[in-house]
Amino acid sequence: MPEAPAVQIDNLSKSFDGVEVLRDISLTVNKGEVVSVLGSSGSGKSTLLRCINWLEEPDRGSIHIAGQRIGVDAQGKRMNNRDLAAIRAKTGMVFQSFNLWPHLNVLQNVMEAPMQVKKMRKDEARAIAQTLLEKVGMEQKAEAFPYTLSGGQKQRVAIARALAMSPEVILFDEPTSALDPERVGEVLTVMKNLSSEGYTMIVVTHEMEFARAVSDQVVFLEKGLLIEKSAPEKFFTNPETERVRKFLELST
Amino acid sequence: MNGQAWLLLLEGAWTTLWISSIAIALGVVIGLGIALLRMARIPFVEQALVLYVSLARATPLVTLVLFIFLSAPTFGLAMDRNTAAILALTLNTAAFNAEVWRTAFISFSREQKEAALACGMTNGVFFRRIMLPQMITSSLPGLVNEMSFLIKSSPAIAVIGIVDLTRVTNRISAVTYEPLPPILAAALLYMLIIGVLLKVQAIAEKKANRLAM
Amino acid sequence: MTEWSIIWEARDAFLNGALNTLILFVLSVLAAFVIGCFSVYLLEGRNWLSTLLRGAINLMRMLPFLVLAYLLYYGLPALGIKPSAWGAGLVALAIYHAAYFAEILRGARLVLPLGQVEAAKAHGFRPGRLYWRIILPQLVIRTRPLLGNQLIYALKDTAFLTIITVQELTAAANSVQATYFIPTEAFVVVIALYWVISICLELALKWASRFGAKRGFEHA
Numbered sequence: 001m002p003e004a005p006a007v008q009i010d011n012l013s014k015s016f017d018g019v020e021v022l023r024d025i026s027l028t029v030n031k032g033e034v035v036s037v038l039g040s041s042g043s044g045k046s047t048l049l050r051c052i053n054w055l056e057e058p059d060r061g062s063i064h065i066a067g068q069r070i071g072v073d074a075q076g077k078r079m080n081n082r083d084l085a086a087i088r089a090k091t092g093m094v095f096q097s098f099n100l101w102p103h104l105n106v107l108q109n110v111m112e113a114p115m116q117v118k119k120m121r122k123d124e125a126r127a128i129a130q131t132l133l134e135k136v137g138m139e140q141k142a143e144a145f146p147y148t149l150s151g152g153q154k155q156r157v158a159i160a161r162a163l164a165m166s167p168e169v170i171l172f173d174e175p176t177s178a179l180d181p182e183r184v185g186e187v188l189t190v191m192k193n194l195s196s197e198g199y200t201m202i203v204v205t206h207e208m209e210f211a212r213a214v215s216d217q218v219v220f221l222e223k224g225l226l227i228e229k230s231a232p233e234k235f236f237t238n239p240e241t242e243r244v245r246k247f248l249e250l251s252t
Numbered sequence: 253m254n255g256q257a258w259l260l261l262l263e264g265a266w267t268t269l270w271i272s273s274i275a276i277a278l279g280v281v282i283g284l285g286i287a288l289l290r291m292a293r294i295p296f297v298e299q300a301l302v303l304y305v306s307l308a309r310a311t312p313l314v315t316l317v318l319f320i321f322l323s324a325p326t327f328g329l330a331m332d333r334n335t336a337a338i339l340a341l342t343l344n345t346a347a348f349n350a351e352v353w354r355t356a357f358i359s360f361s362r363e364q365k366e367a368a369l370a371c372g373m374t375n376g377v378f379f380r381r382i383m384l385p386q387m388i389t390s391s392l393p394g395l396v397n398e399m400s401f402l403i404k405s406s407p408a409i410a411v412i413g414i415v416d417l418t419r420v421t422n423r424i425s426a427v428t429y430e431p432l433p434p435i436l437a438a439a440l441l442y443m444l445i446i447g448v449l450l451k452v453q454a455i456a457e458k459k460a461n462r463l464a465m
Numbered sequence: 466m467t468e469w470s471i472i473w474e475a476r477d478a479f480l481n482g483a484l485n486t487l488i489l490f491v492l493s494v495l496a497a498f499v500i501g502c503f504s505v506y507l508l509e510g511r512n513w514l515s516t517l518l519r520g521a522i523n524l525m526r527m528l529p530f531l532v533l534a535y536l537l538y539y540g541l542p543a544l545g546i547k548p549s550a551w552g553a554g555l556v557a558l559a560i561y562h563a564a565y566f567a568e569i570l571r572g573a574r575l576v577l578p579l580g581q582v583e584a585a586k587a588h589g590f591r592p593g594r595l596y597w598r599i600i601l602p603q604l605v606i607r608t609r610p611l612l613g614n615q616l617i618y619a620l621k622d623t624a625f626l627t628i629i630t631v632q633e634l635t636a637a638a639n640s641v642q643a644t645y646f647i648p649t650e651a652f653v654v655v656i657a658l659y660w661v662i663s664i665c666l667e668l669a670l671k672w673a674s675r676f677g678a679k680r681g682f683e684h685a
Contacts, residue, residue: 089372
């Protein structure tokens with residue numbers, strides 16, 4: 001039996017107050033793949049990402065994380081909170097606004113979920129957290145509190161926090177959009193390293209260079225529709241649709 | 253003022269402190285309970301709590317203490333002075349604390365909750381590990397502020413004959429015929445107690461501001 | 466319902482008490498507000514007077530209101546001044562709450578944007594005019610909710626004066642209950658009266674806040 005894809009999205013639709021923000025979207029992300037999601041603002045790309053870990057509940061369609069359906073149980077009913085949390089633990093998320101927990105220091109931010117959700121022992125969680133902080137270059141700041149960090153540093157800690165749960169997939173929601181321009185590079189470098197280490201990532205972004213260099217697939221959303229899905233070389237040099245061609249012209 | 257007078261004063265200060273402390277401890281916890289209940293928005297309970305908070309904020313403590321102490325027997329409740337005083341102080345301070353806690357609830361960021369849920373935390377773990385610790389830190393300045401207000405209104409319990417730090421000055425001057433020294437000494441002791449609380453409040457504010465950054 | 470008919474018979478006692486409470490409250494907060502505004506004006510300067518004021522304000526913040534009332538009512542006779550309970554109460558209320566008003570306004574003064582003060586100076590405003598025409602109105606509008614809270618505190622503090630024998634609303638309830646042994650009804654009536662007065666205050670403040678909202682101030 002072949003291994004289940006990290007994320008499988010089938011016929012996903014979602015509307016807010018009668019406005020359809022996602023329309024019949026299907027997408028498969030295999031283990032180790034990096035998928036970049038592009039589109040202008042309001043195209044639904046953040047909503048798509050937030051549906052994957054059920055922060056938004058879609059109206060129709062299904063999502064499987066490593067073969068397991070999220071949000072809906074075997075009887076087709078709404079999943080109870082405990083089971084939902086257990087599946088969410090298989091995904092990691094990095095937010096535009098970092099969302100570090102301000103009452104915990106850097107190390108504690110990374111250790112918290114493994115200890116509370118996976119019931120990991122403290123010394124074990126600490127060892128993992130320290131390794132991950134080294135990976136994102138924040139081991140020097142382990143004892144610092146979030147308010148003392150720059151945006152780029154906060155985001156690198158947030159990435160370590162997401163990695164600490166050894167997720168099947170990491171969801172990045174415009175991870176560099178809230179950063180000063182000179183801080184964008186340090187976060188992208190960390191993300192590039194992760195992709196070469198084989199992490200599965202879905203990245204909503206405006207960074208074209210990054211999408212082109214790192215992705216295995218690029219998908220383009222327009223008004224809630226997935227209108228193009230191709231390999232990066234093809235997407236950036238010879239897109240199928242006029243809309244993408246225009247988008248690329250405007251953003252270069 | 254002689255040593256005897258100072259001893260009486262300290263006794264009065266002790267009465268003020270222990271009665272206030274019990275009311276503060278009860279009031280902080282009950283205030284949290286009220287805030288949580290109000291967030292649950294249960295019909296009737298919600299309206300009853302709004303009414304309680306509004307009444308408690310408008311009723312002078314002197315009036316409340318007299319009311320509780322004098323009318324308890326008509327309901328067949330034997331209540332001694334100290335119990336009546338603690339009950340009145342608690343009813344008063346819990347209402348203010350409930351508002352402090354509720355403000356912390358309402359202003360808590362939704363994004364931090366999402367970050368917790370995205371890691372696989374259940375709502376219970378999120379509340380216990382992420383929300384409550386921050387609510388305590390961000391509410392603390394307001395709670396400590398309310399503690400100094402409670403100490404400042406605690407002389408109200410003198411009205412039912414409790415010999416607190418204010419009332420004791422009457423006792424002393426009844427013997428010495430010099431009212432000014434004991435009142436000034438009592439003022440000094442109050443300033444000491446409330447000065448400490450103001451200091452604590454300043455430190456708490458510094459800590460709370462870090463969370464907001 | 467004989468208890469309630471006794472209350473109705475004793476309505477004059479309640480009304481007199483309520484009237485006295487209202488007079489004490491209105492006179493004292495008016496005086497306190499004026500003193501508070503002047504104090505903040507004096508705090509604009511940096512001299513011995515402002516240092517003294519700062520100290521006095523901090524002192525009041527650490528003192529229970531009743532202790533100040535005691536100082537004036539029981540303490541002043543030692544210095545040869547013998548105030549009435551009513552007079553001592555009124556002065557105590559005014560001084561005490563003036564300090565709190567001043568503290569509230571001063572807090573807002575510290576965070577007032579520097580630019581507009583400079584703009585006024587550039588237009589040739591002298592310090593006095595600058596304070597009363599430009600700074601103070603903004604401080605009052607910005608701190609409206611806090612000032613409103615302080616008004617409620619002042620209203621409640623009038624009840625302390627029953628302890629120094631002022632015949633206000635709570636004293637009225639106490640004397641009615643002592644005469645007729647109906648504590649529950651007597652106090653329910655006065656608590657309701659305090660409640661009504663404070664609700665009227667809040668409504669008045671809400672109405673006043675439209676004034677601030679029209680000018681685009683937050684909290685309004």
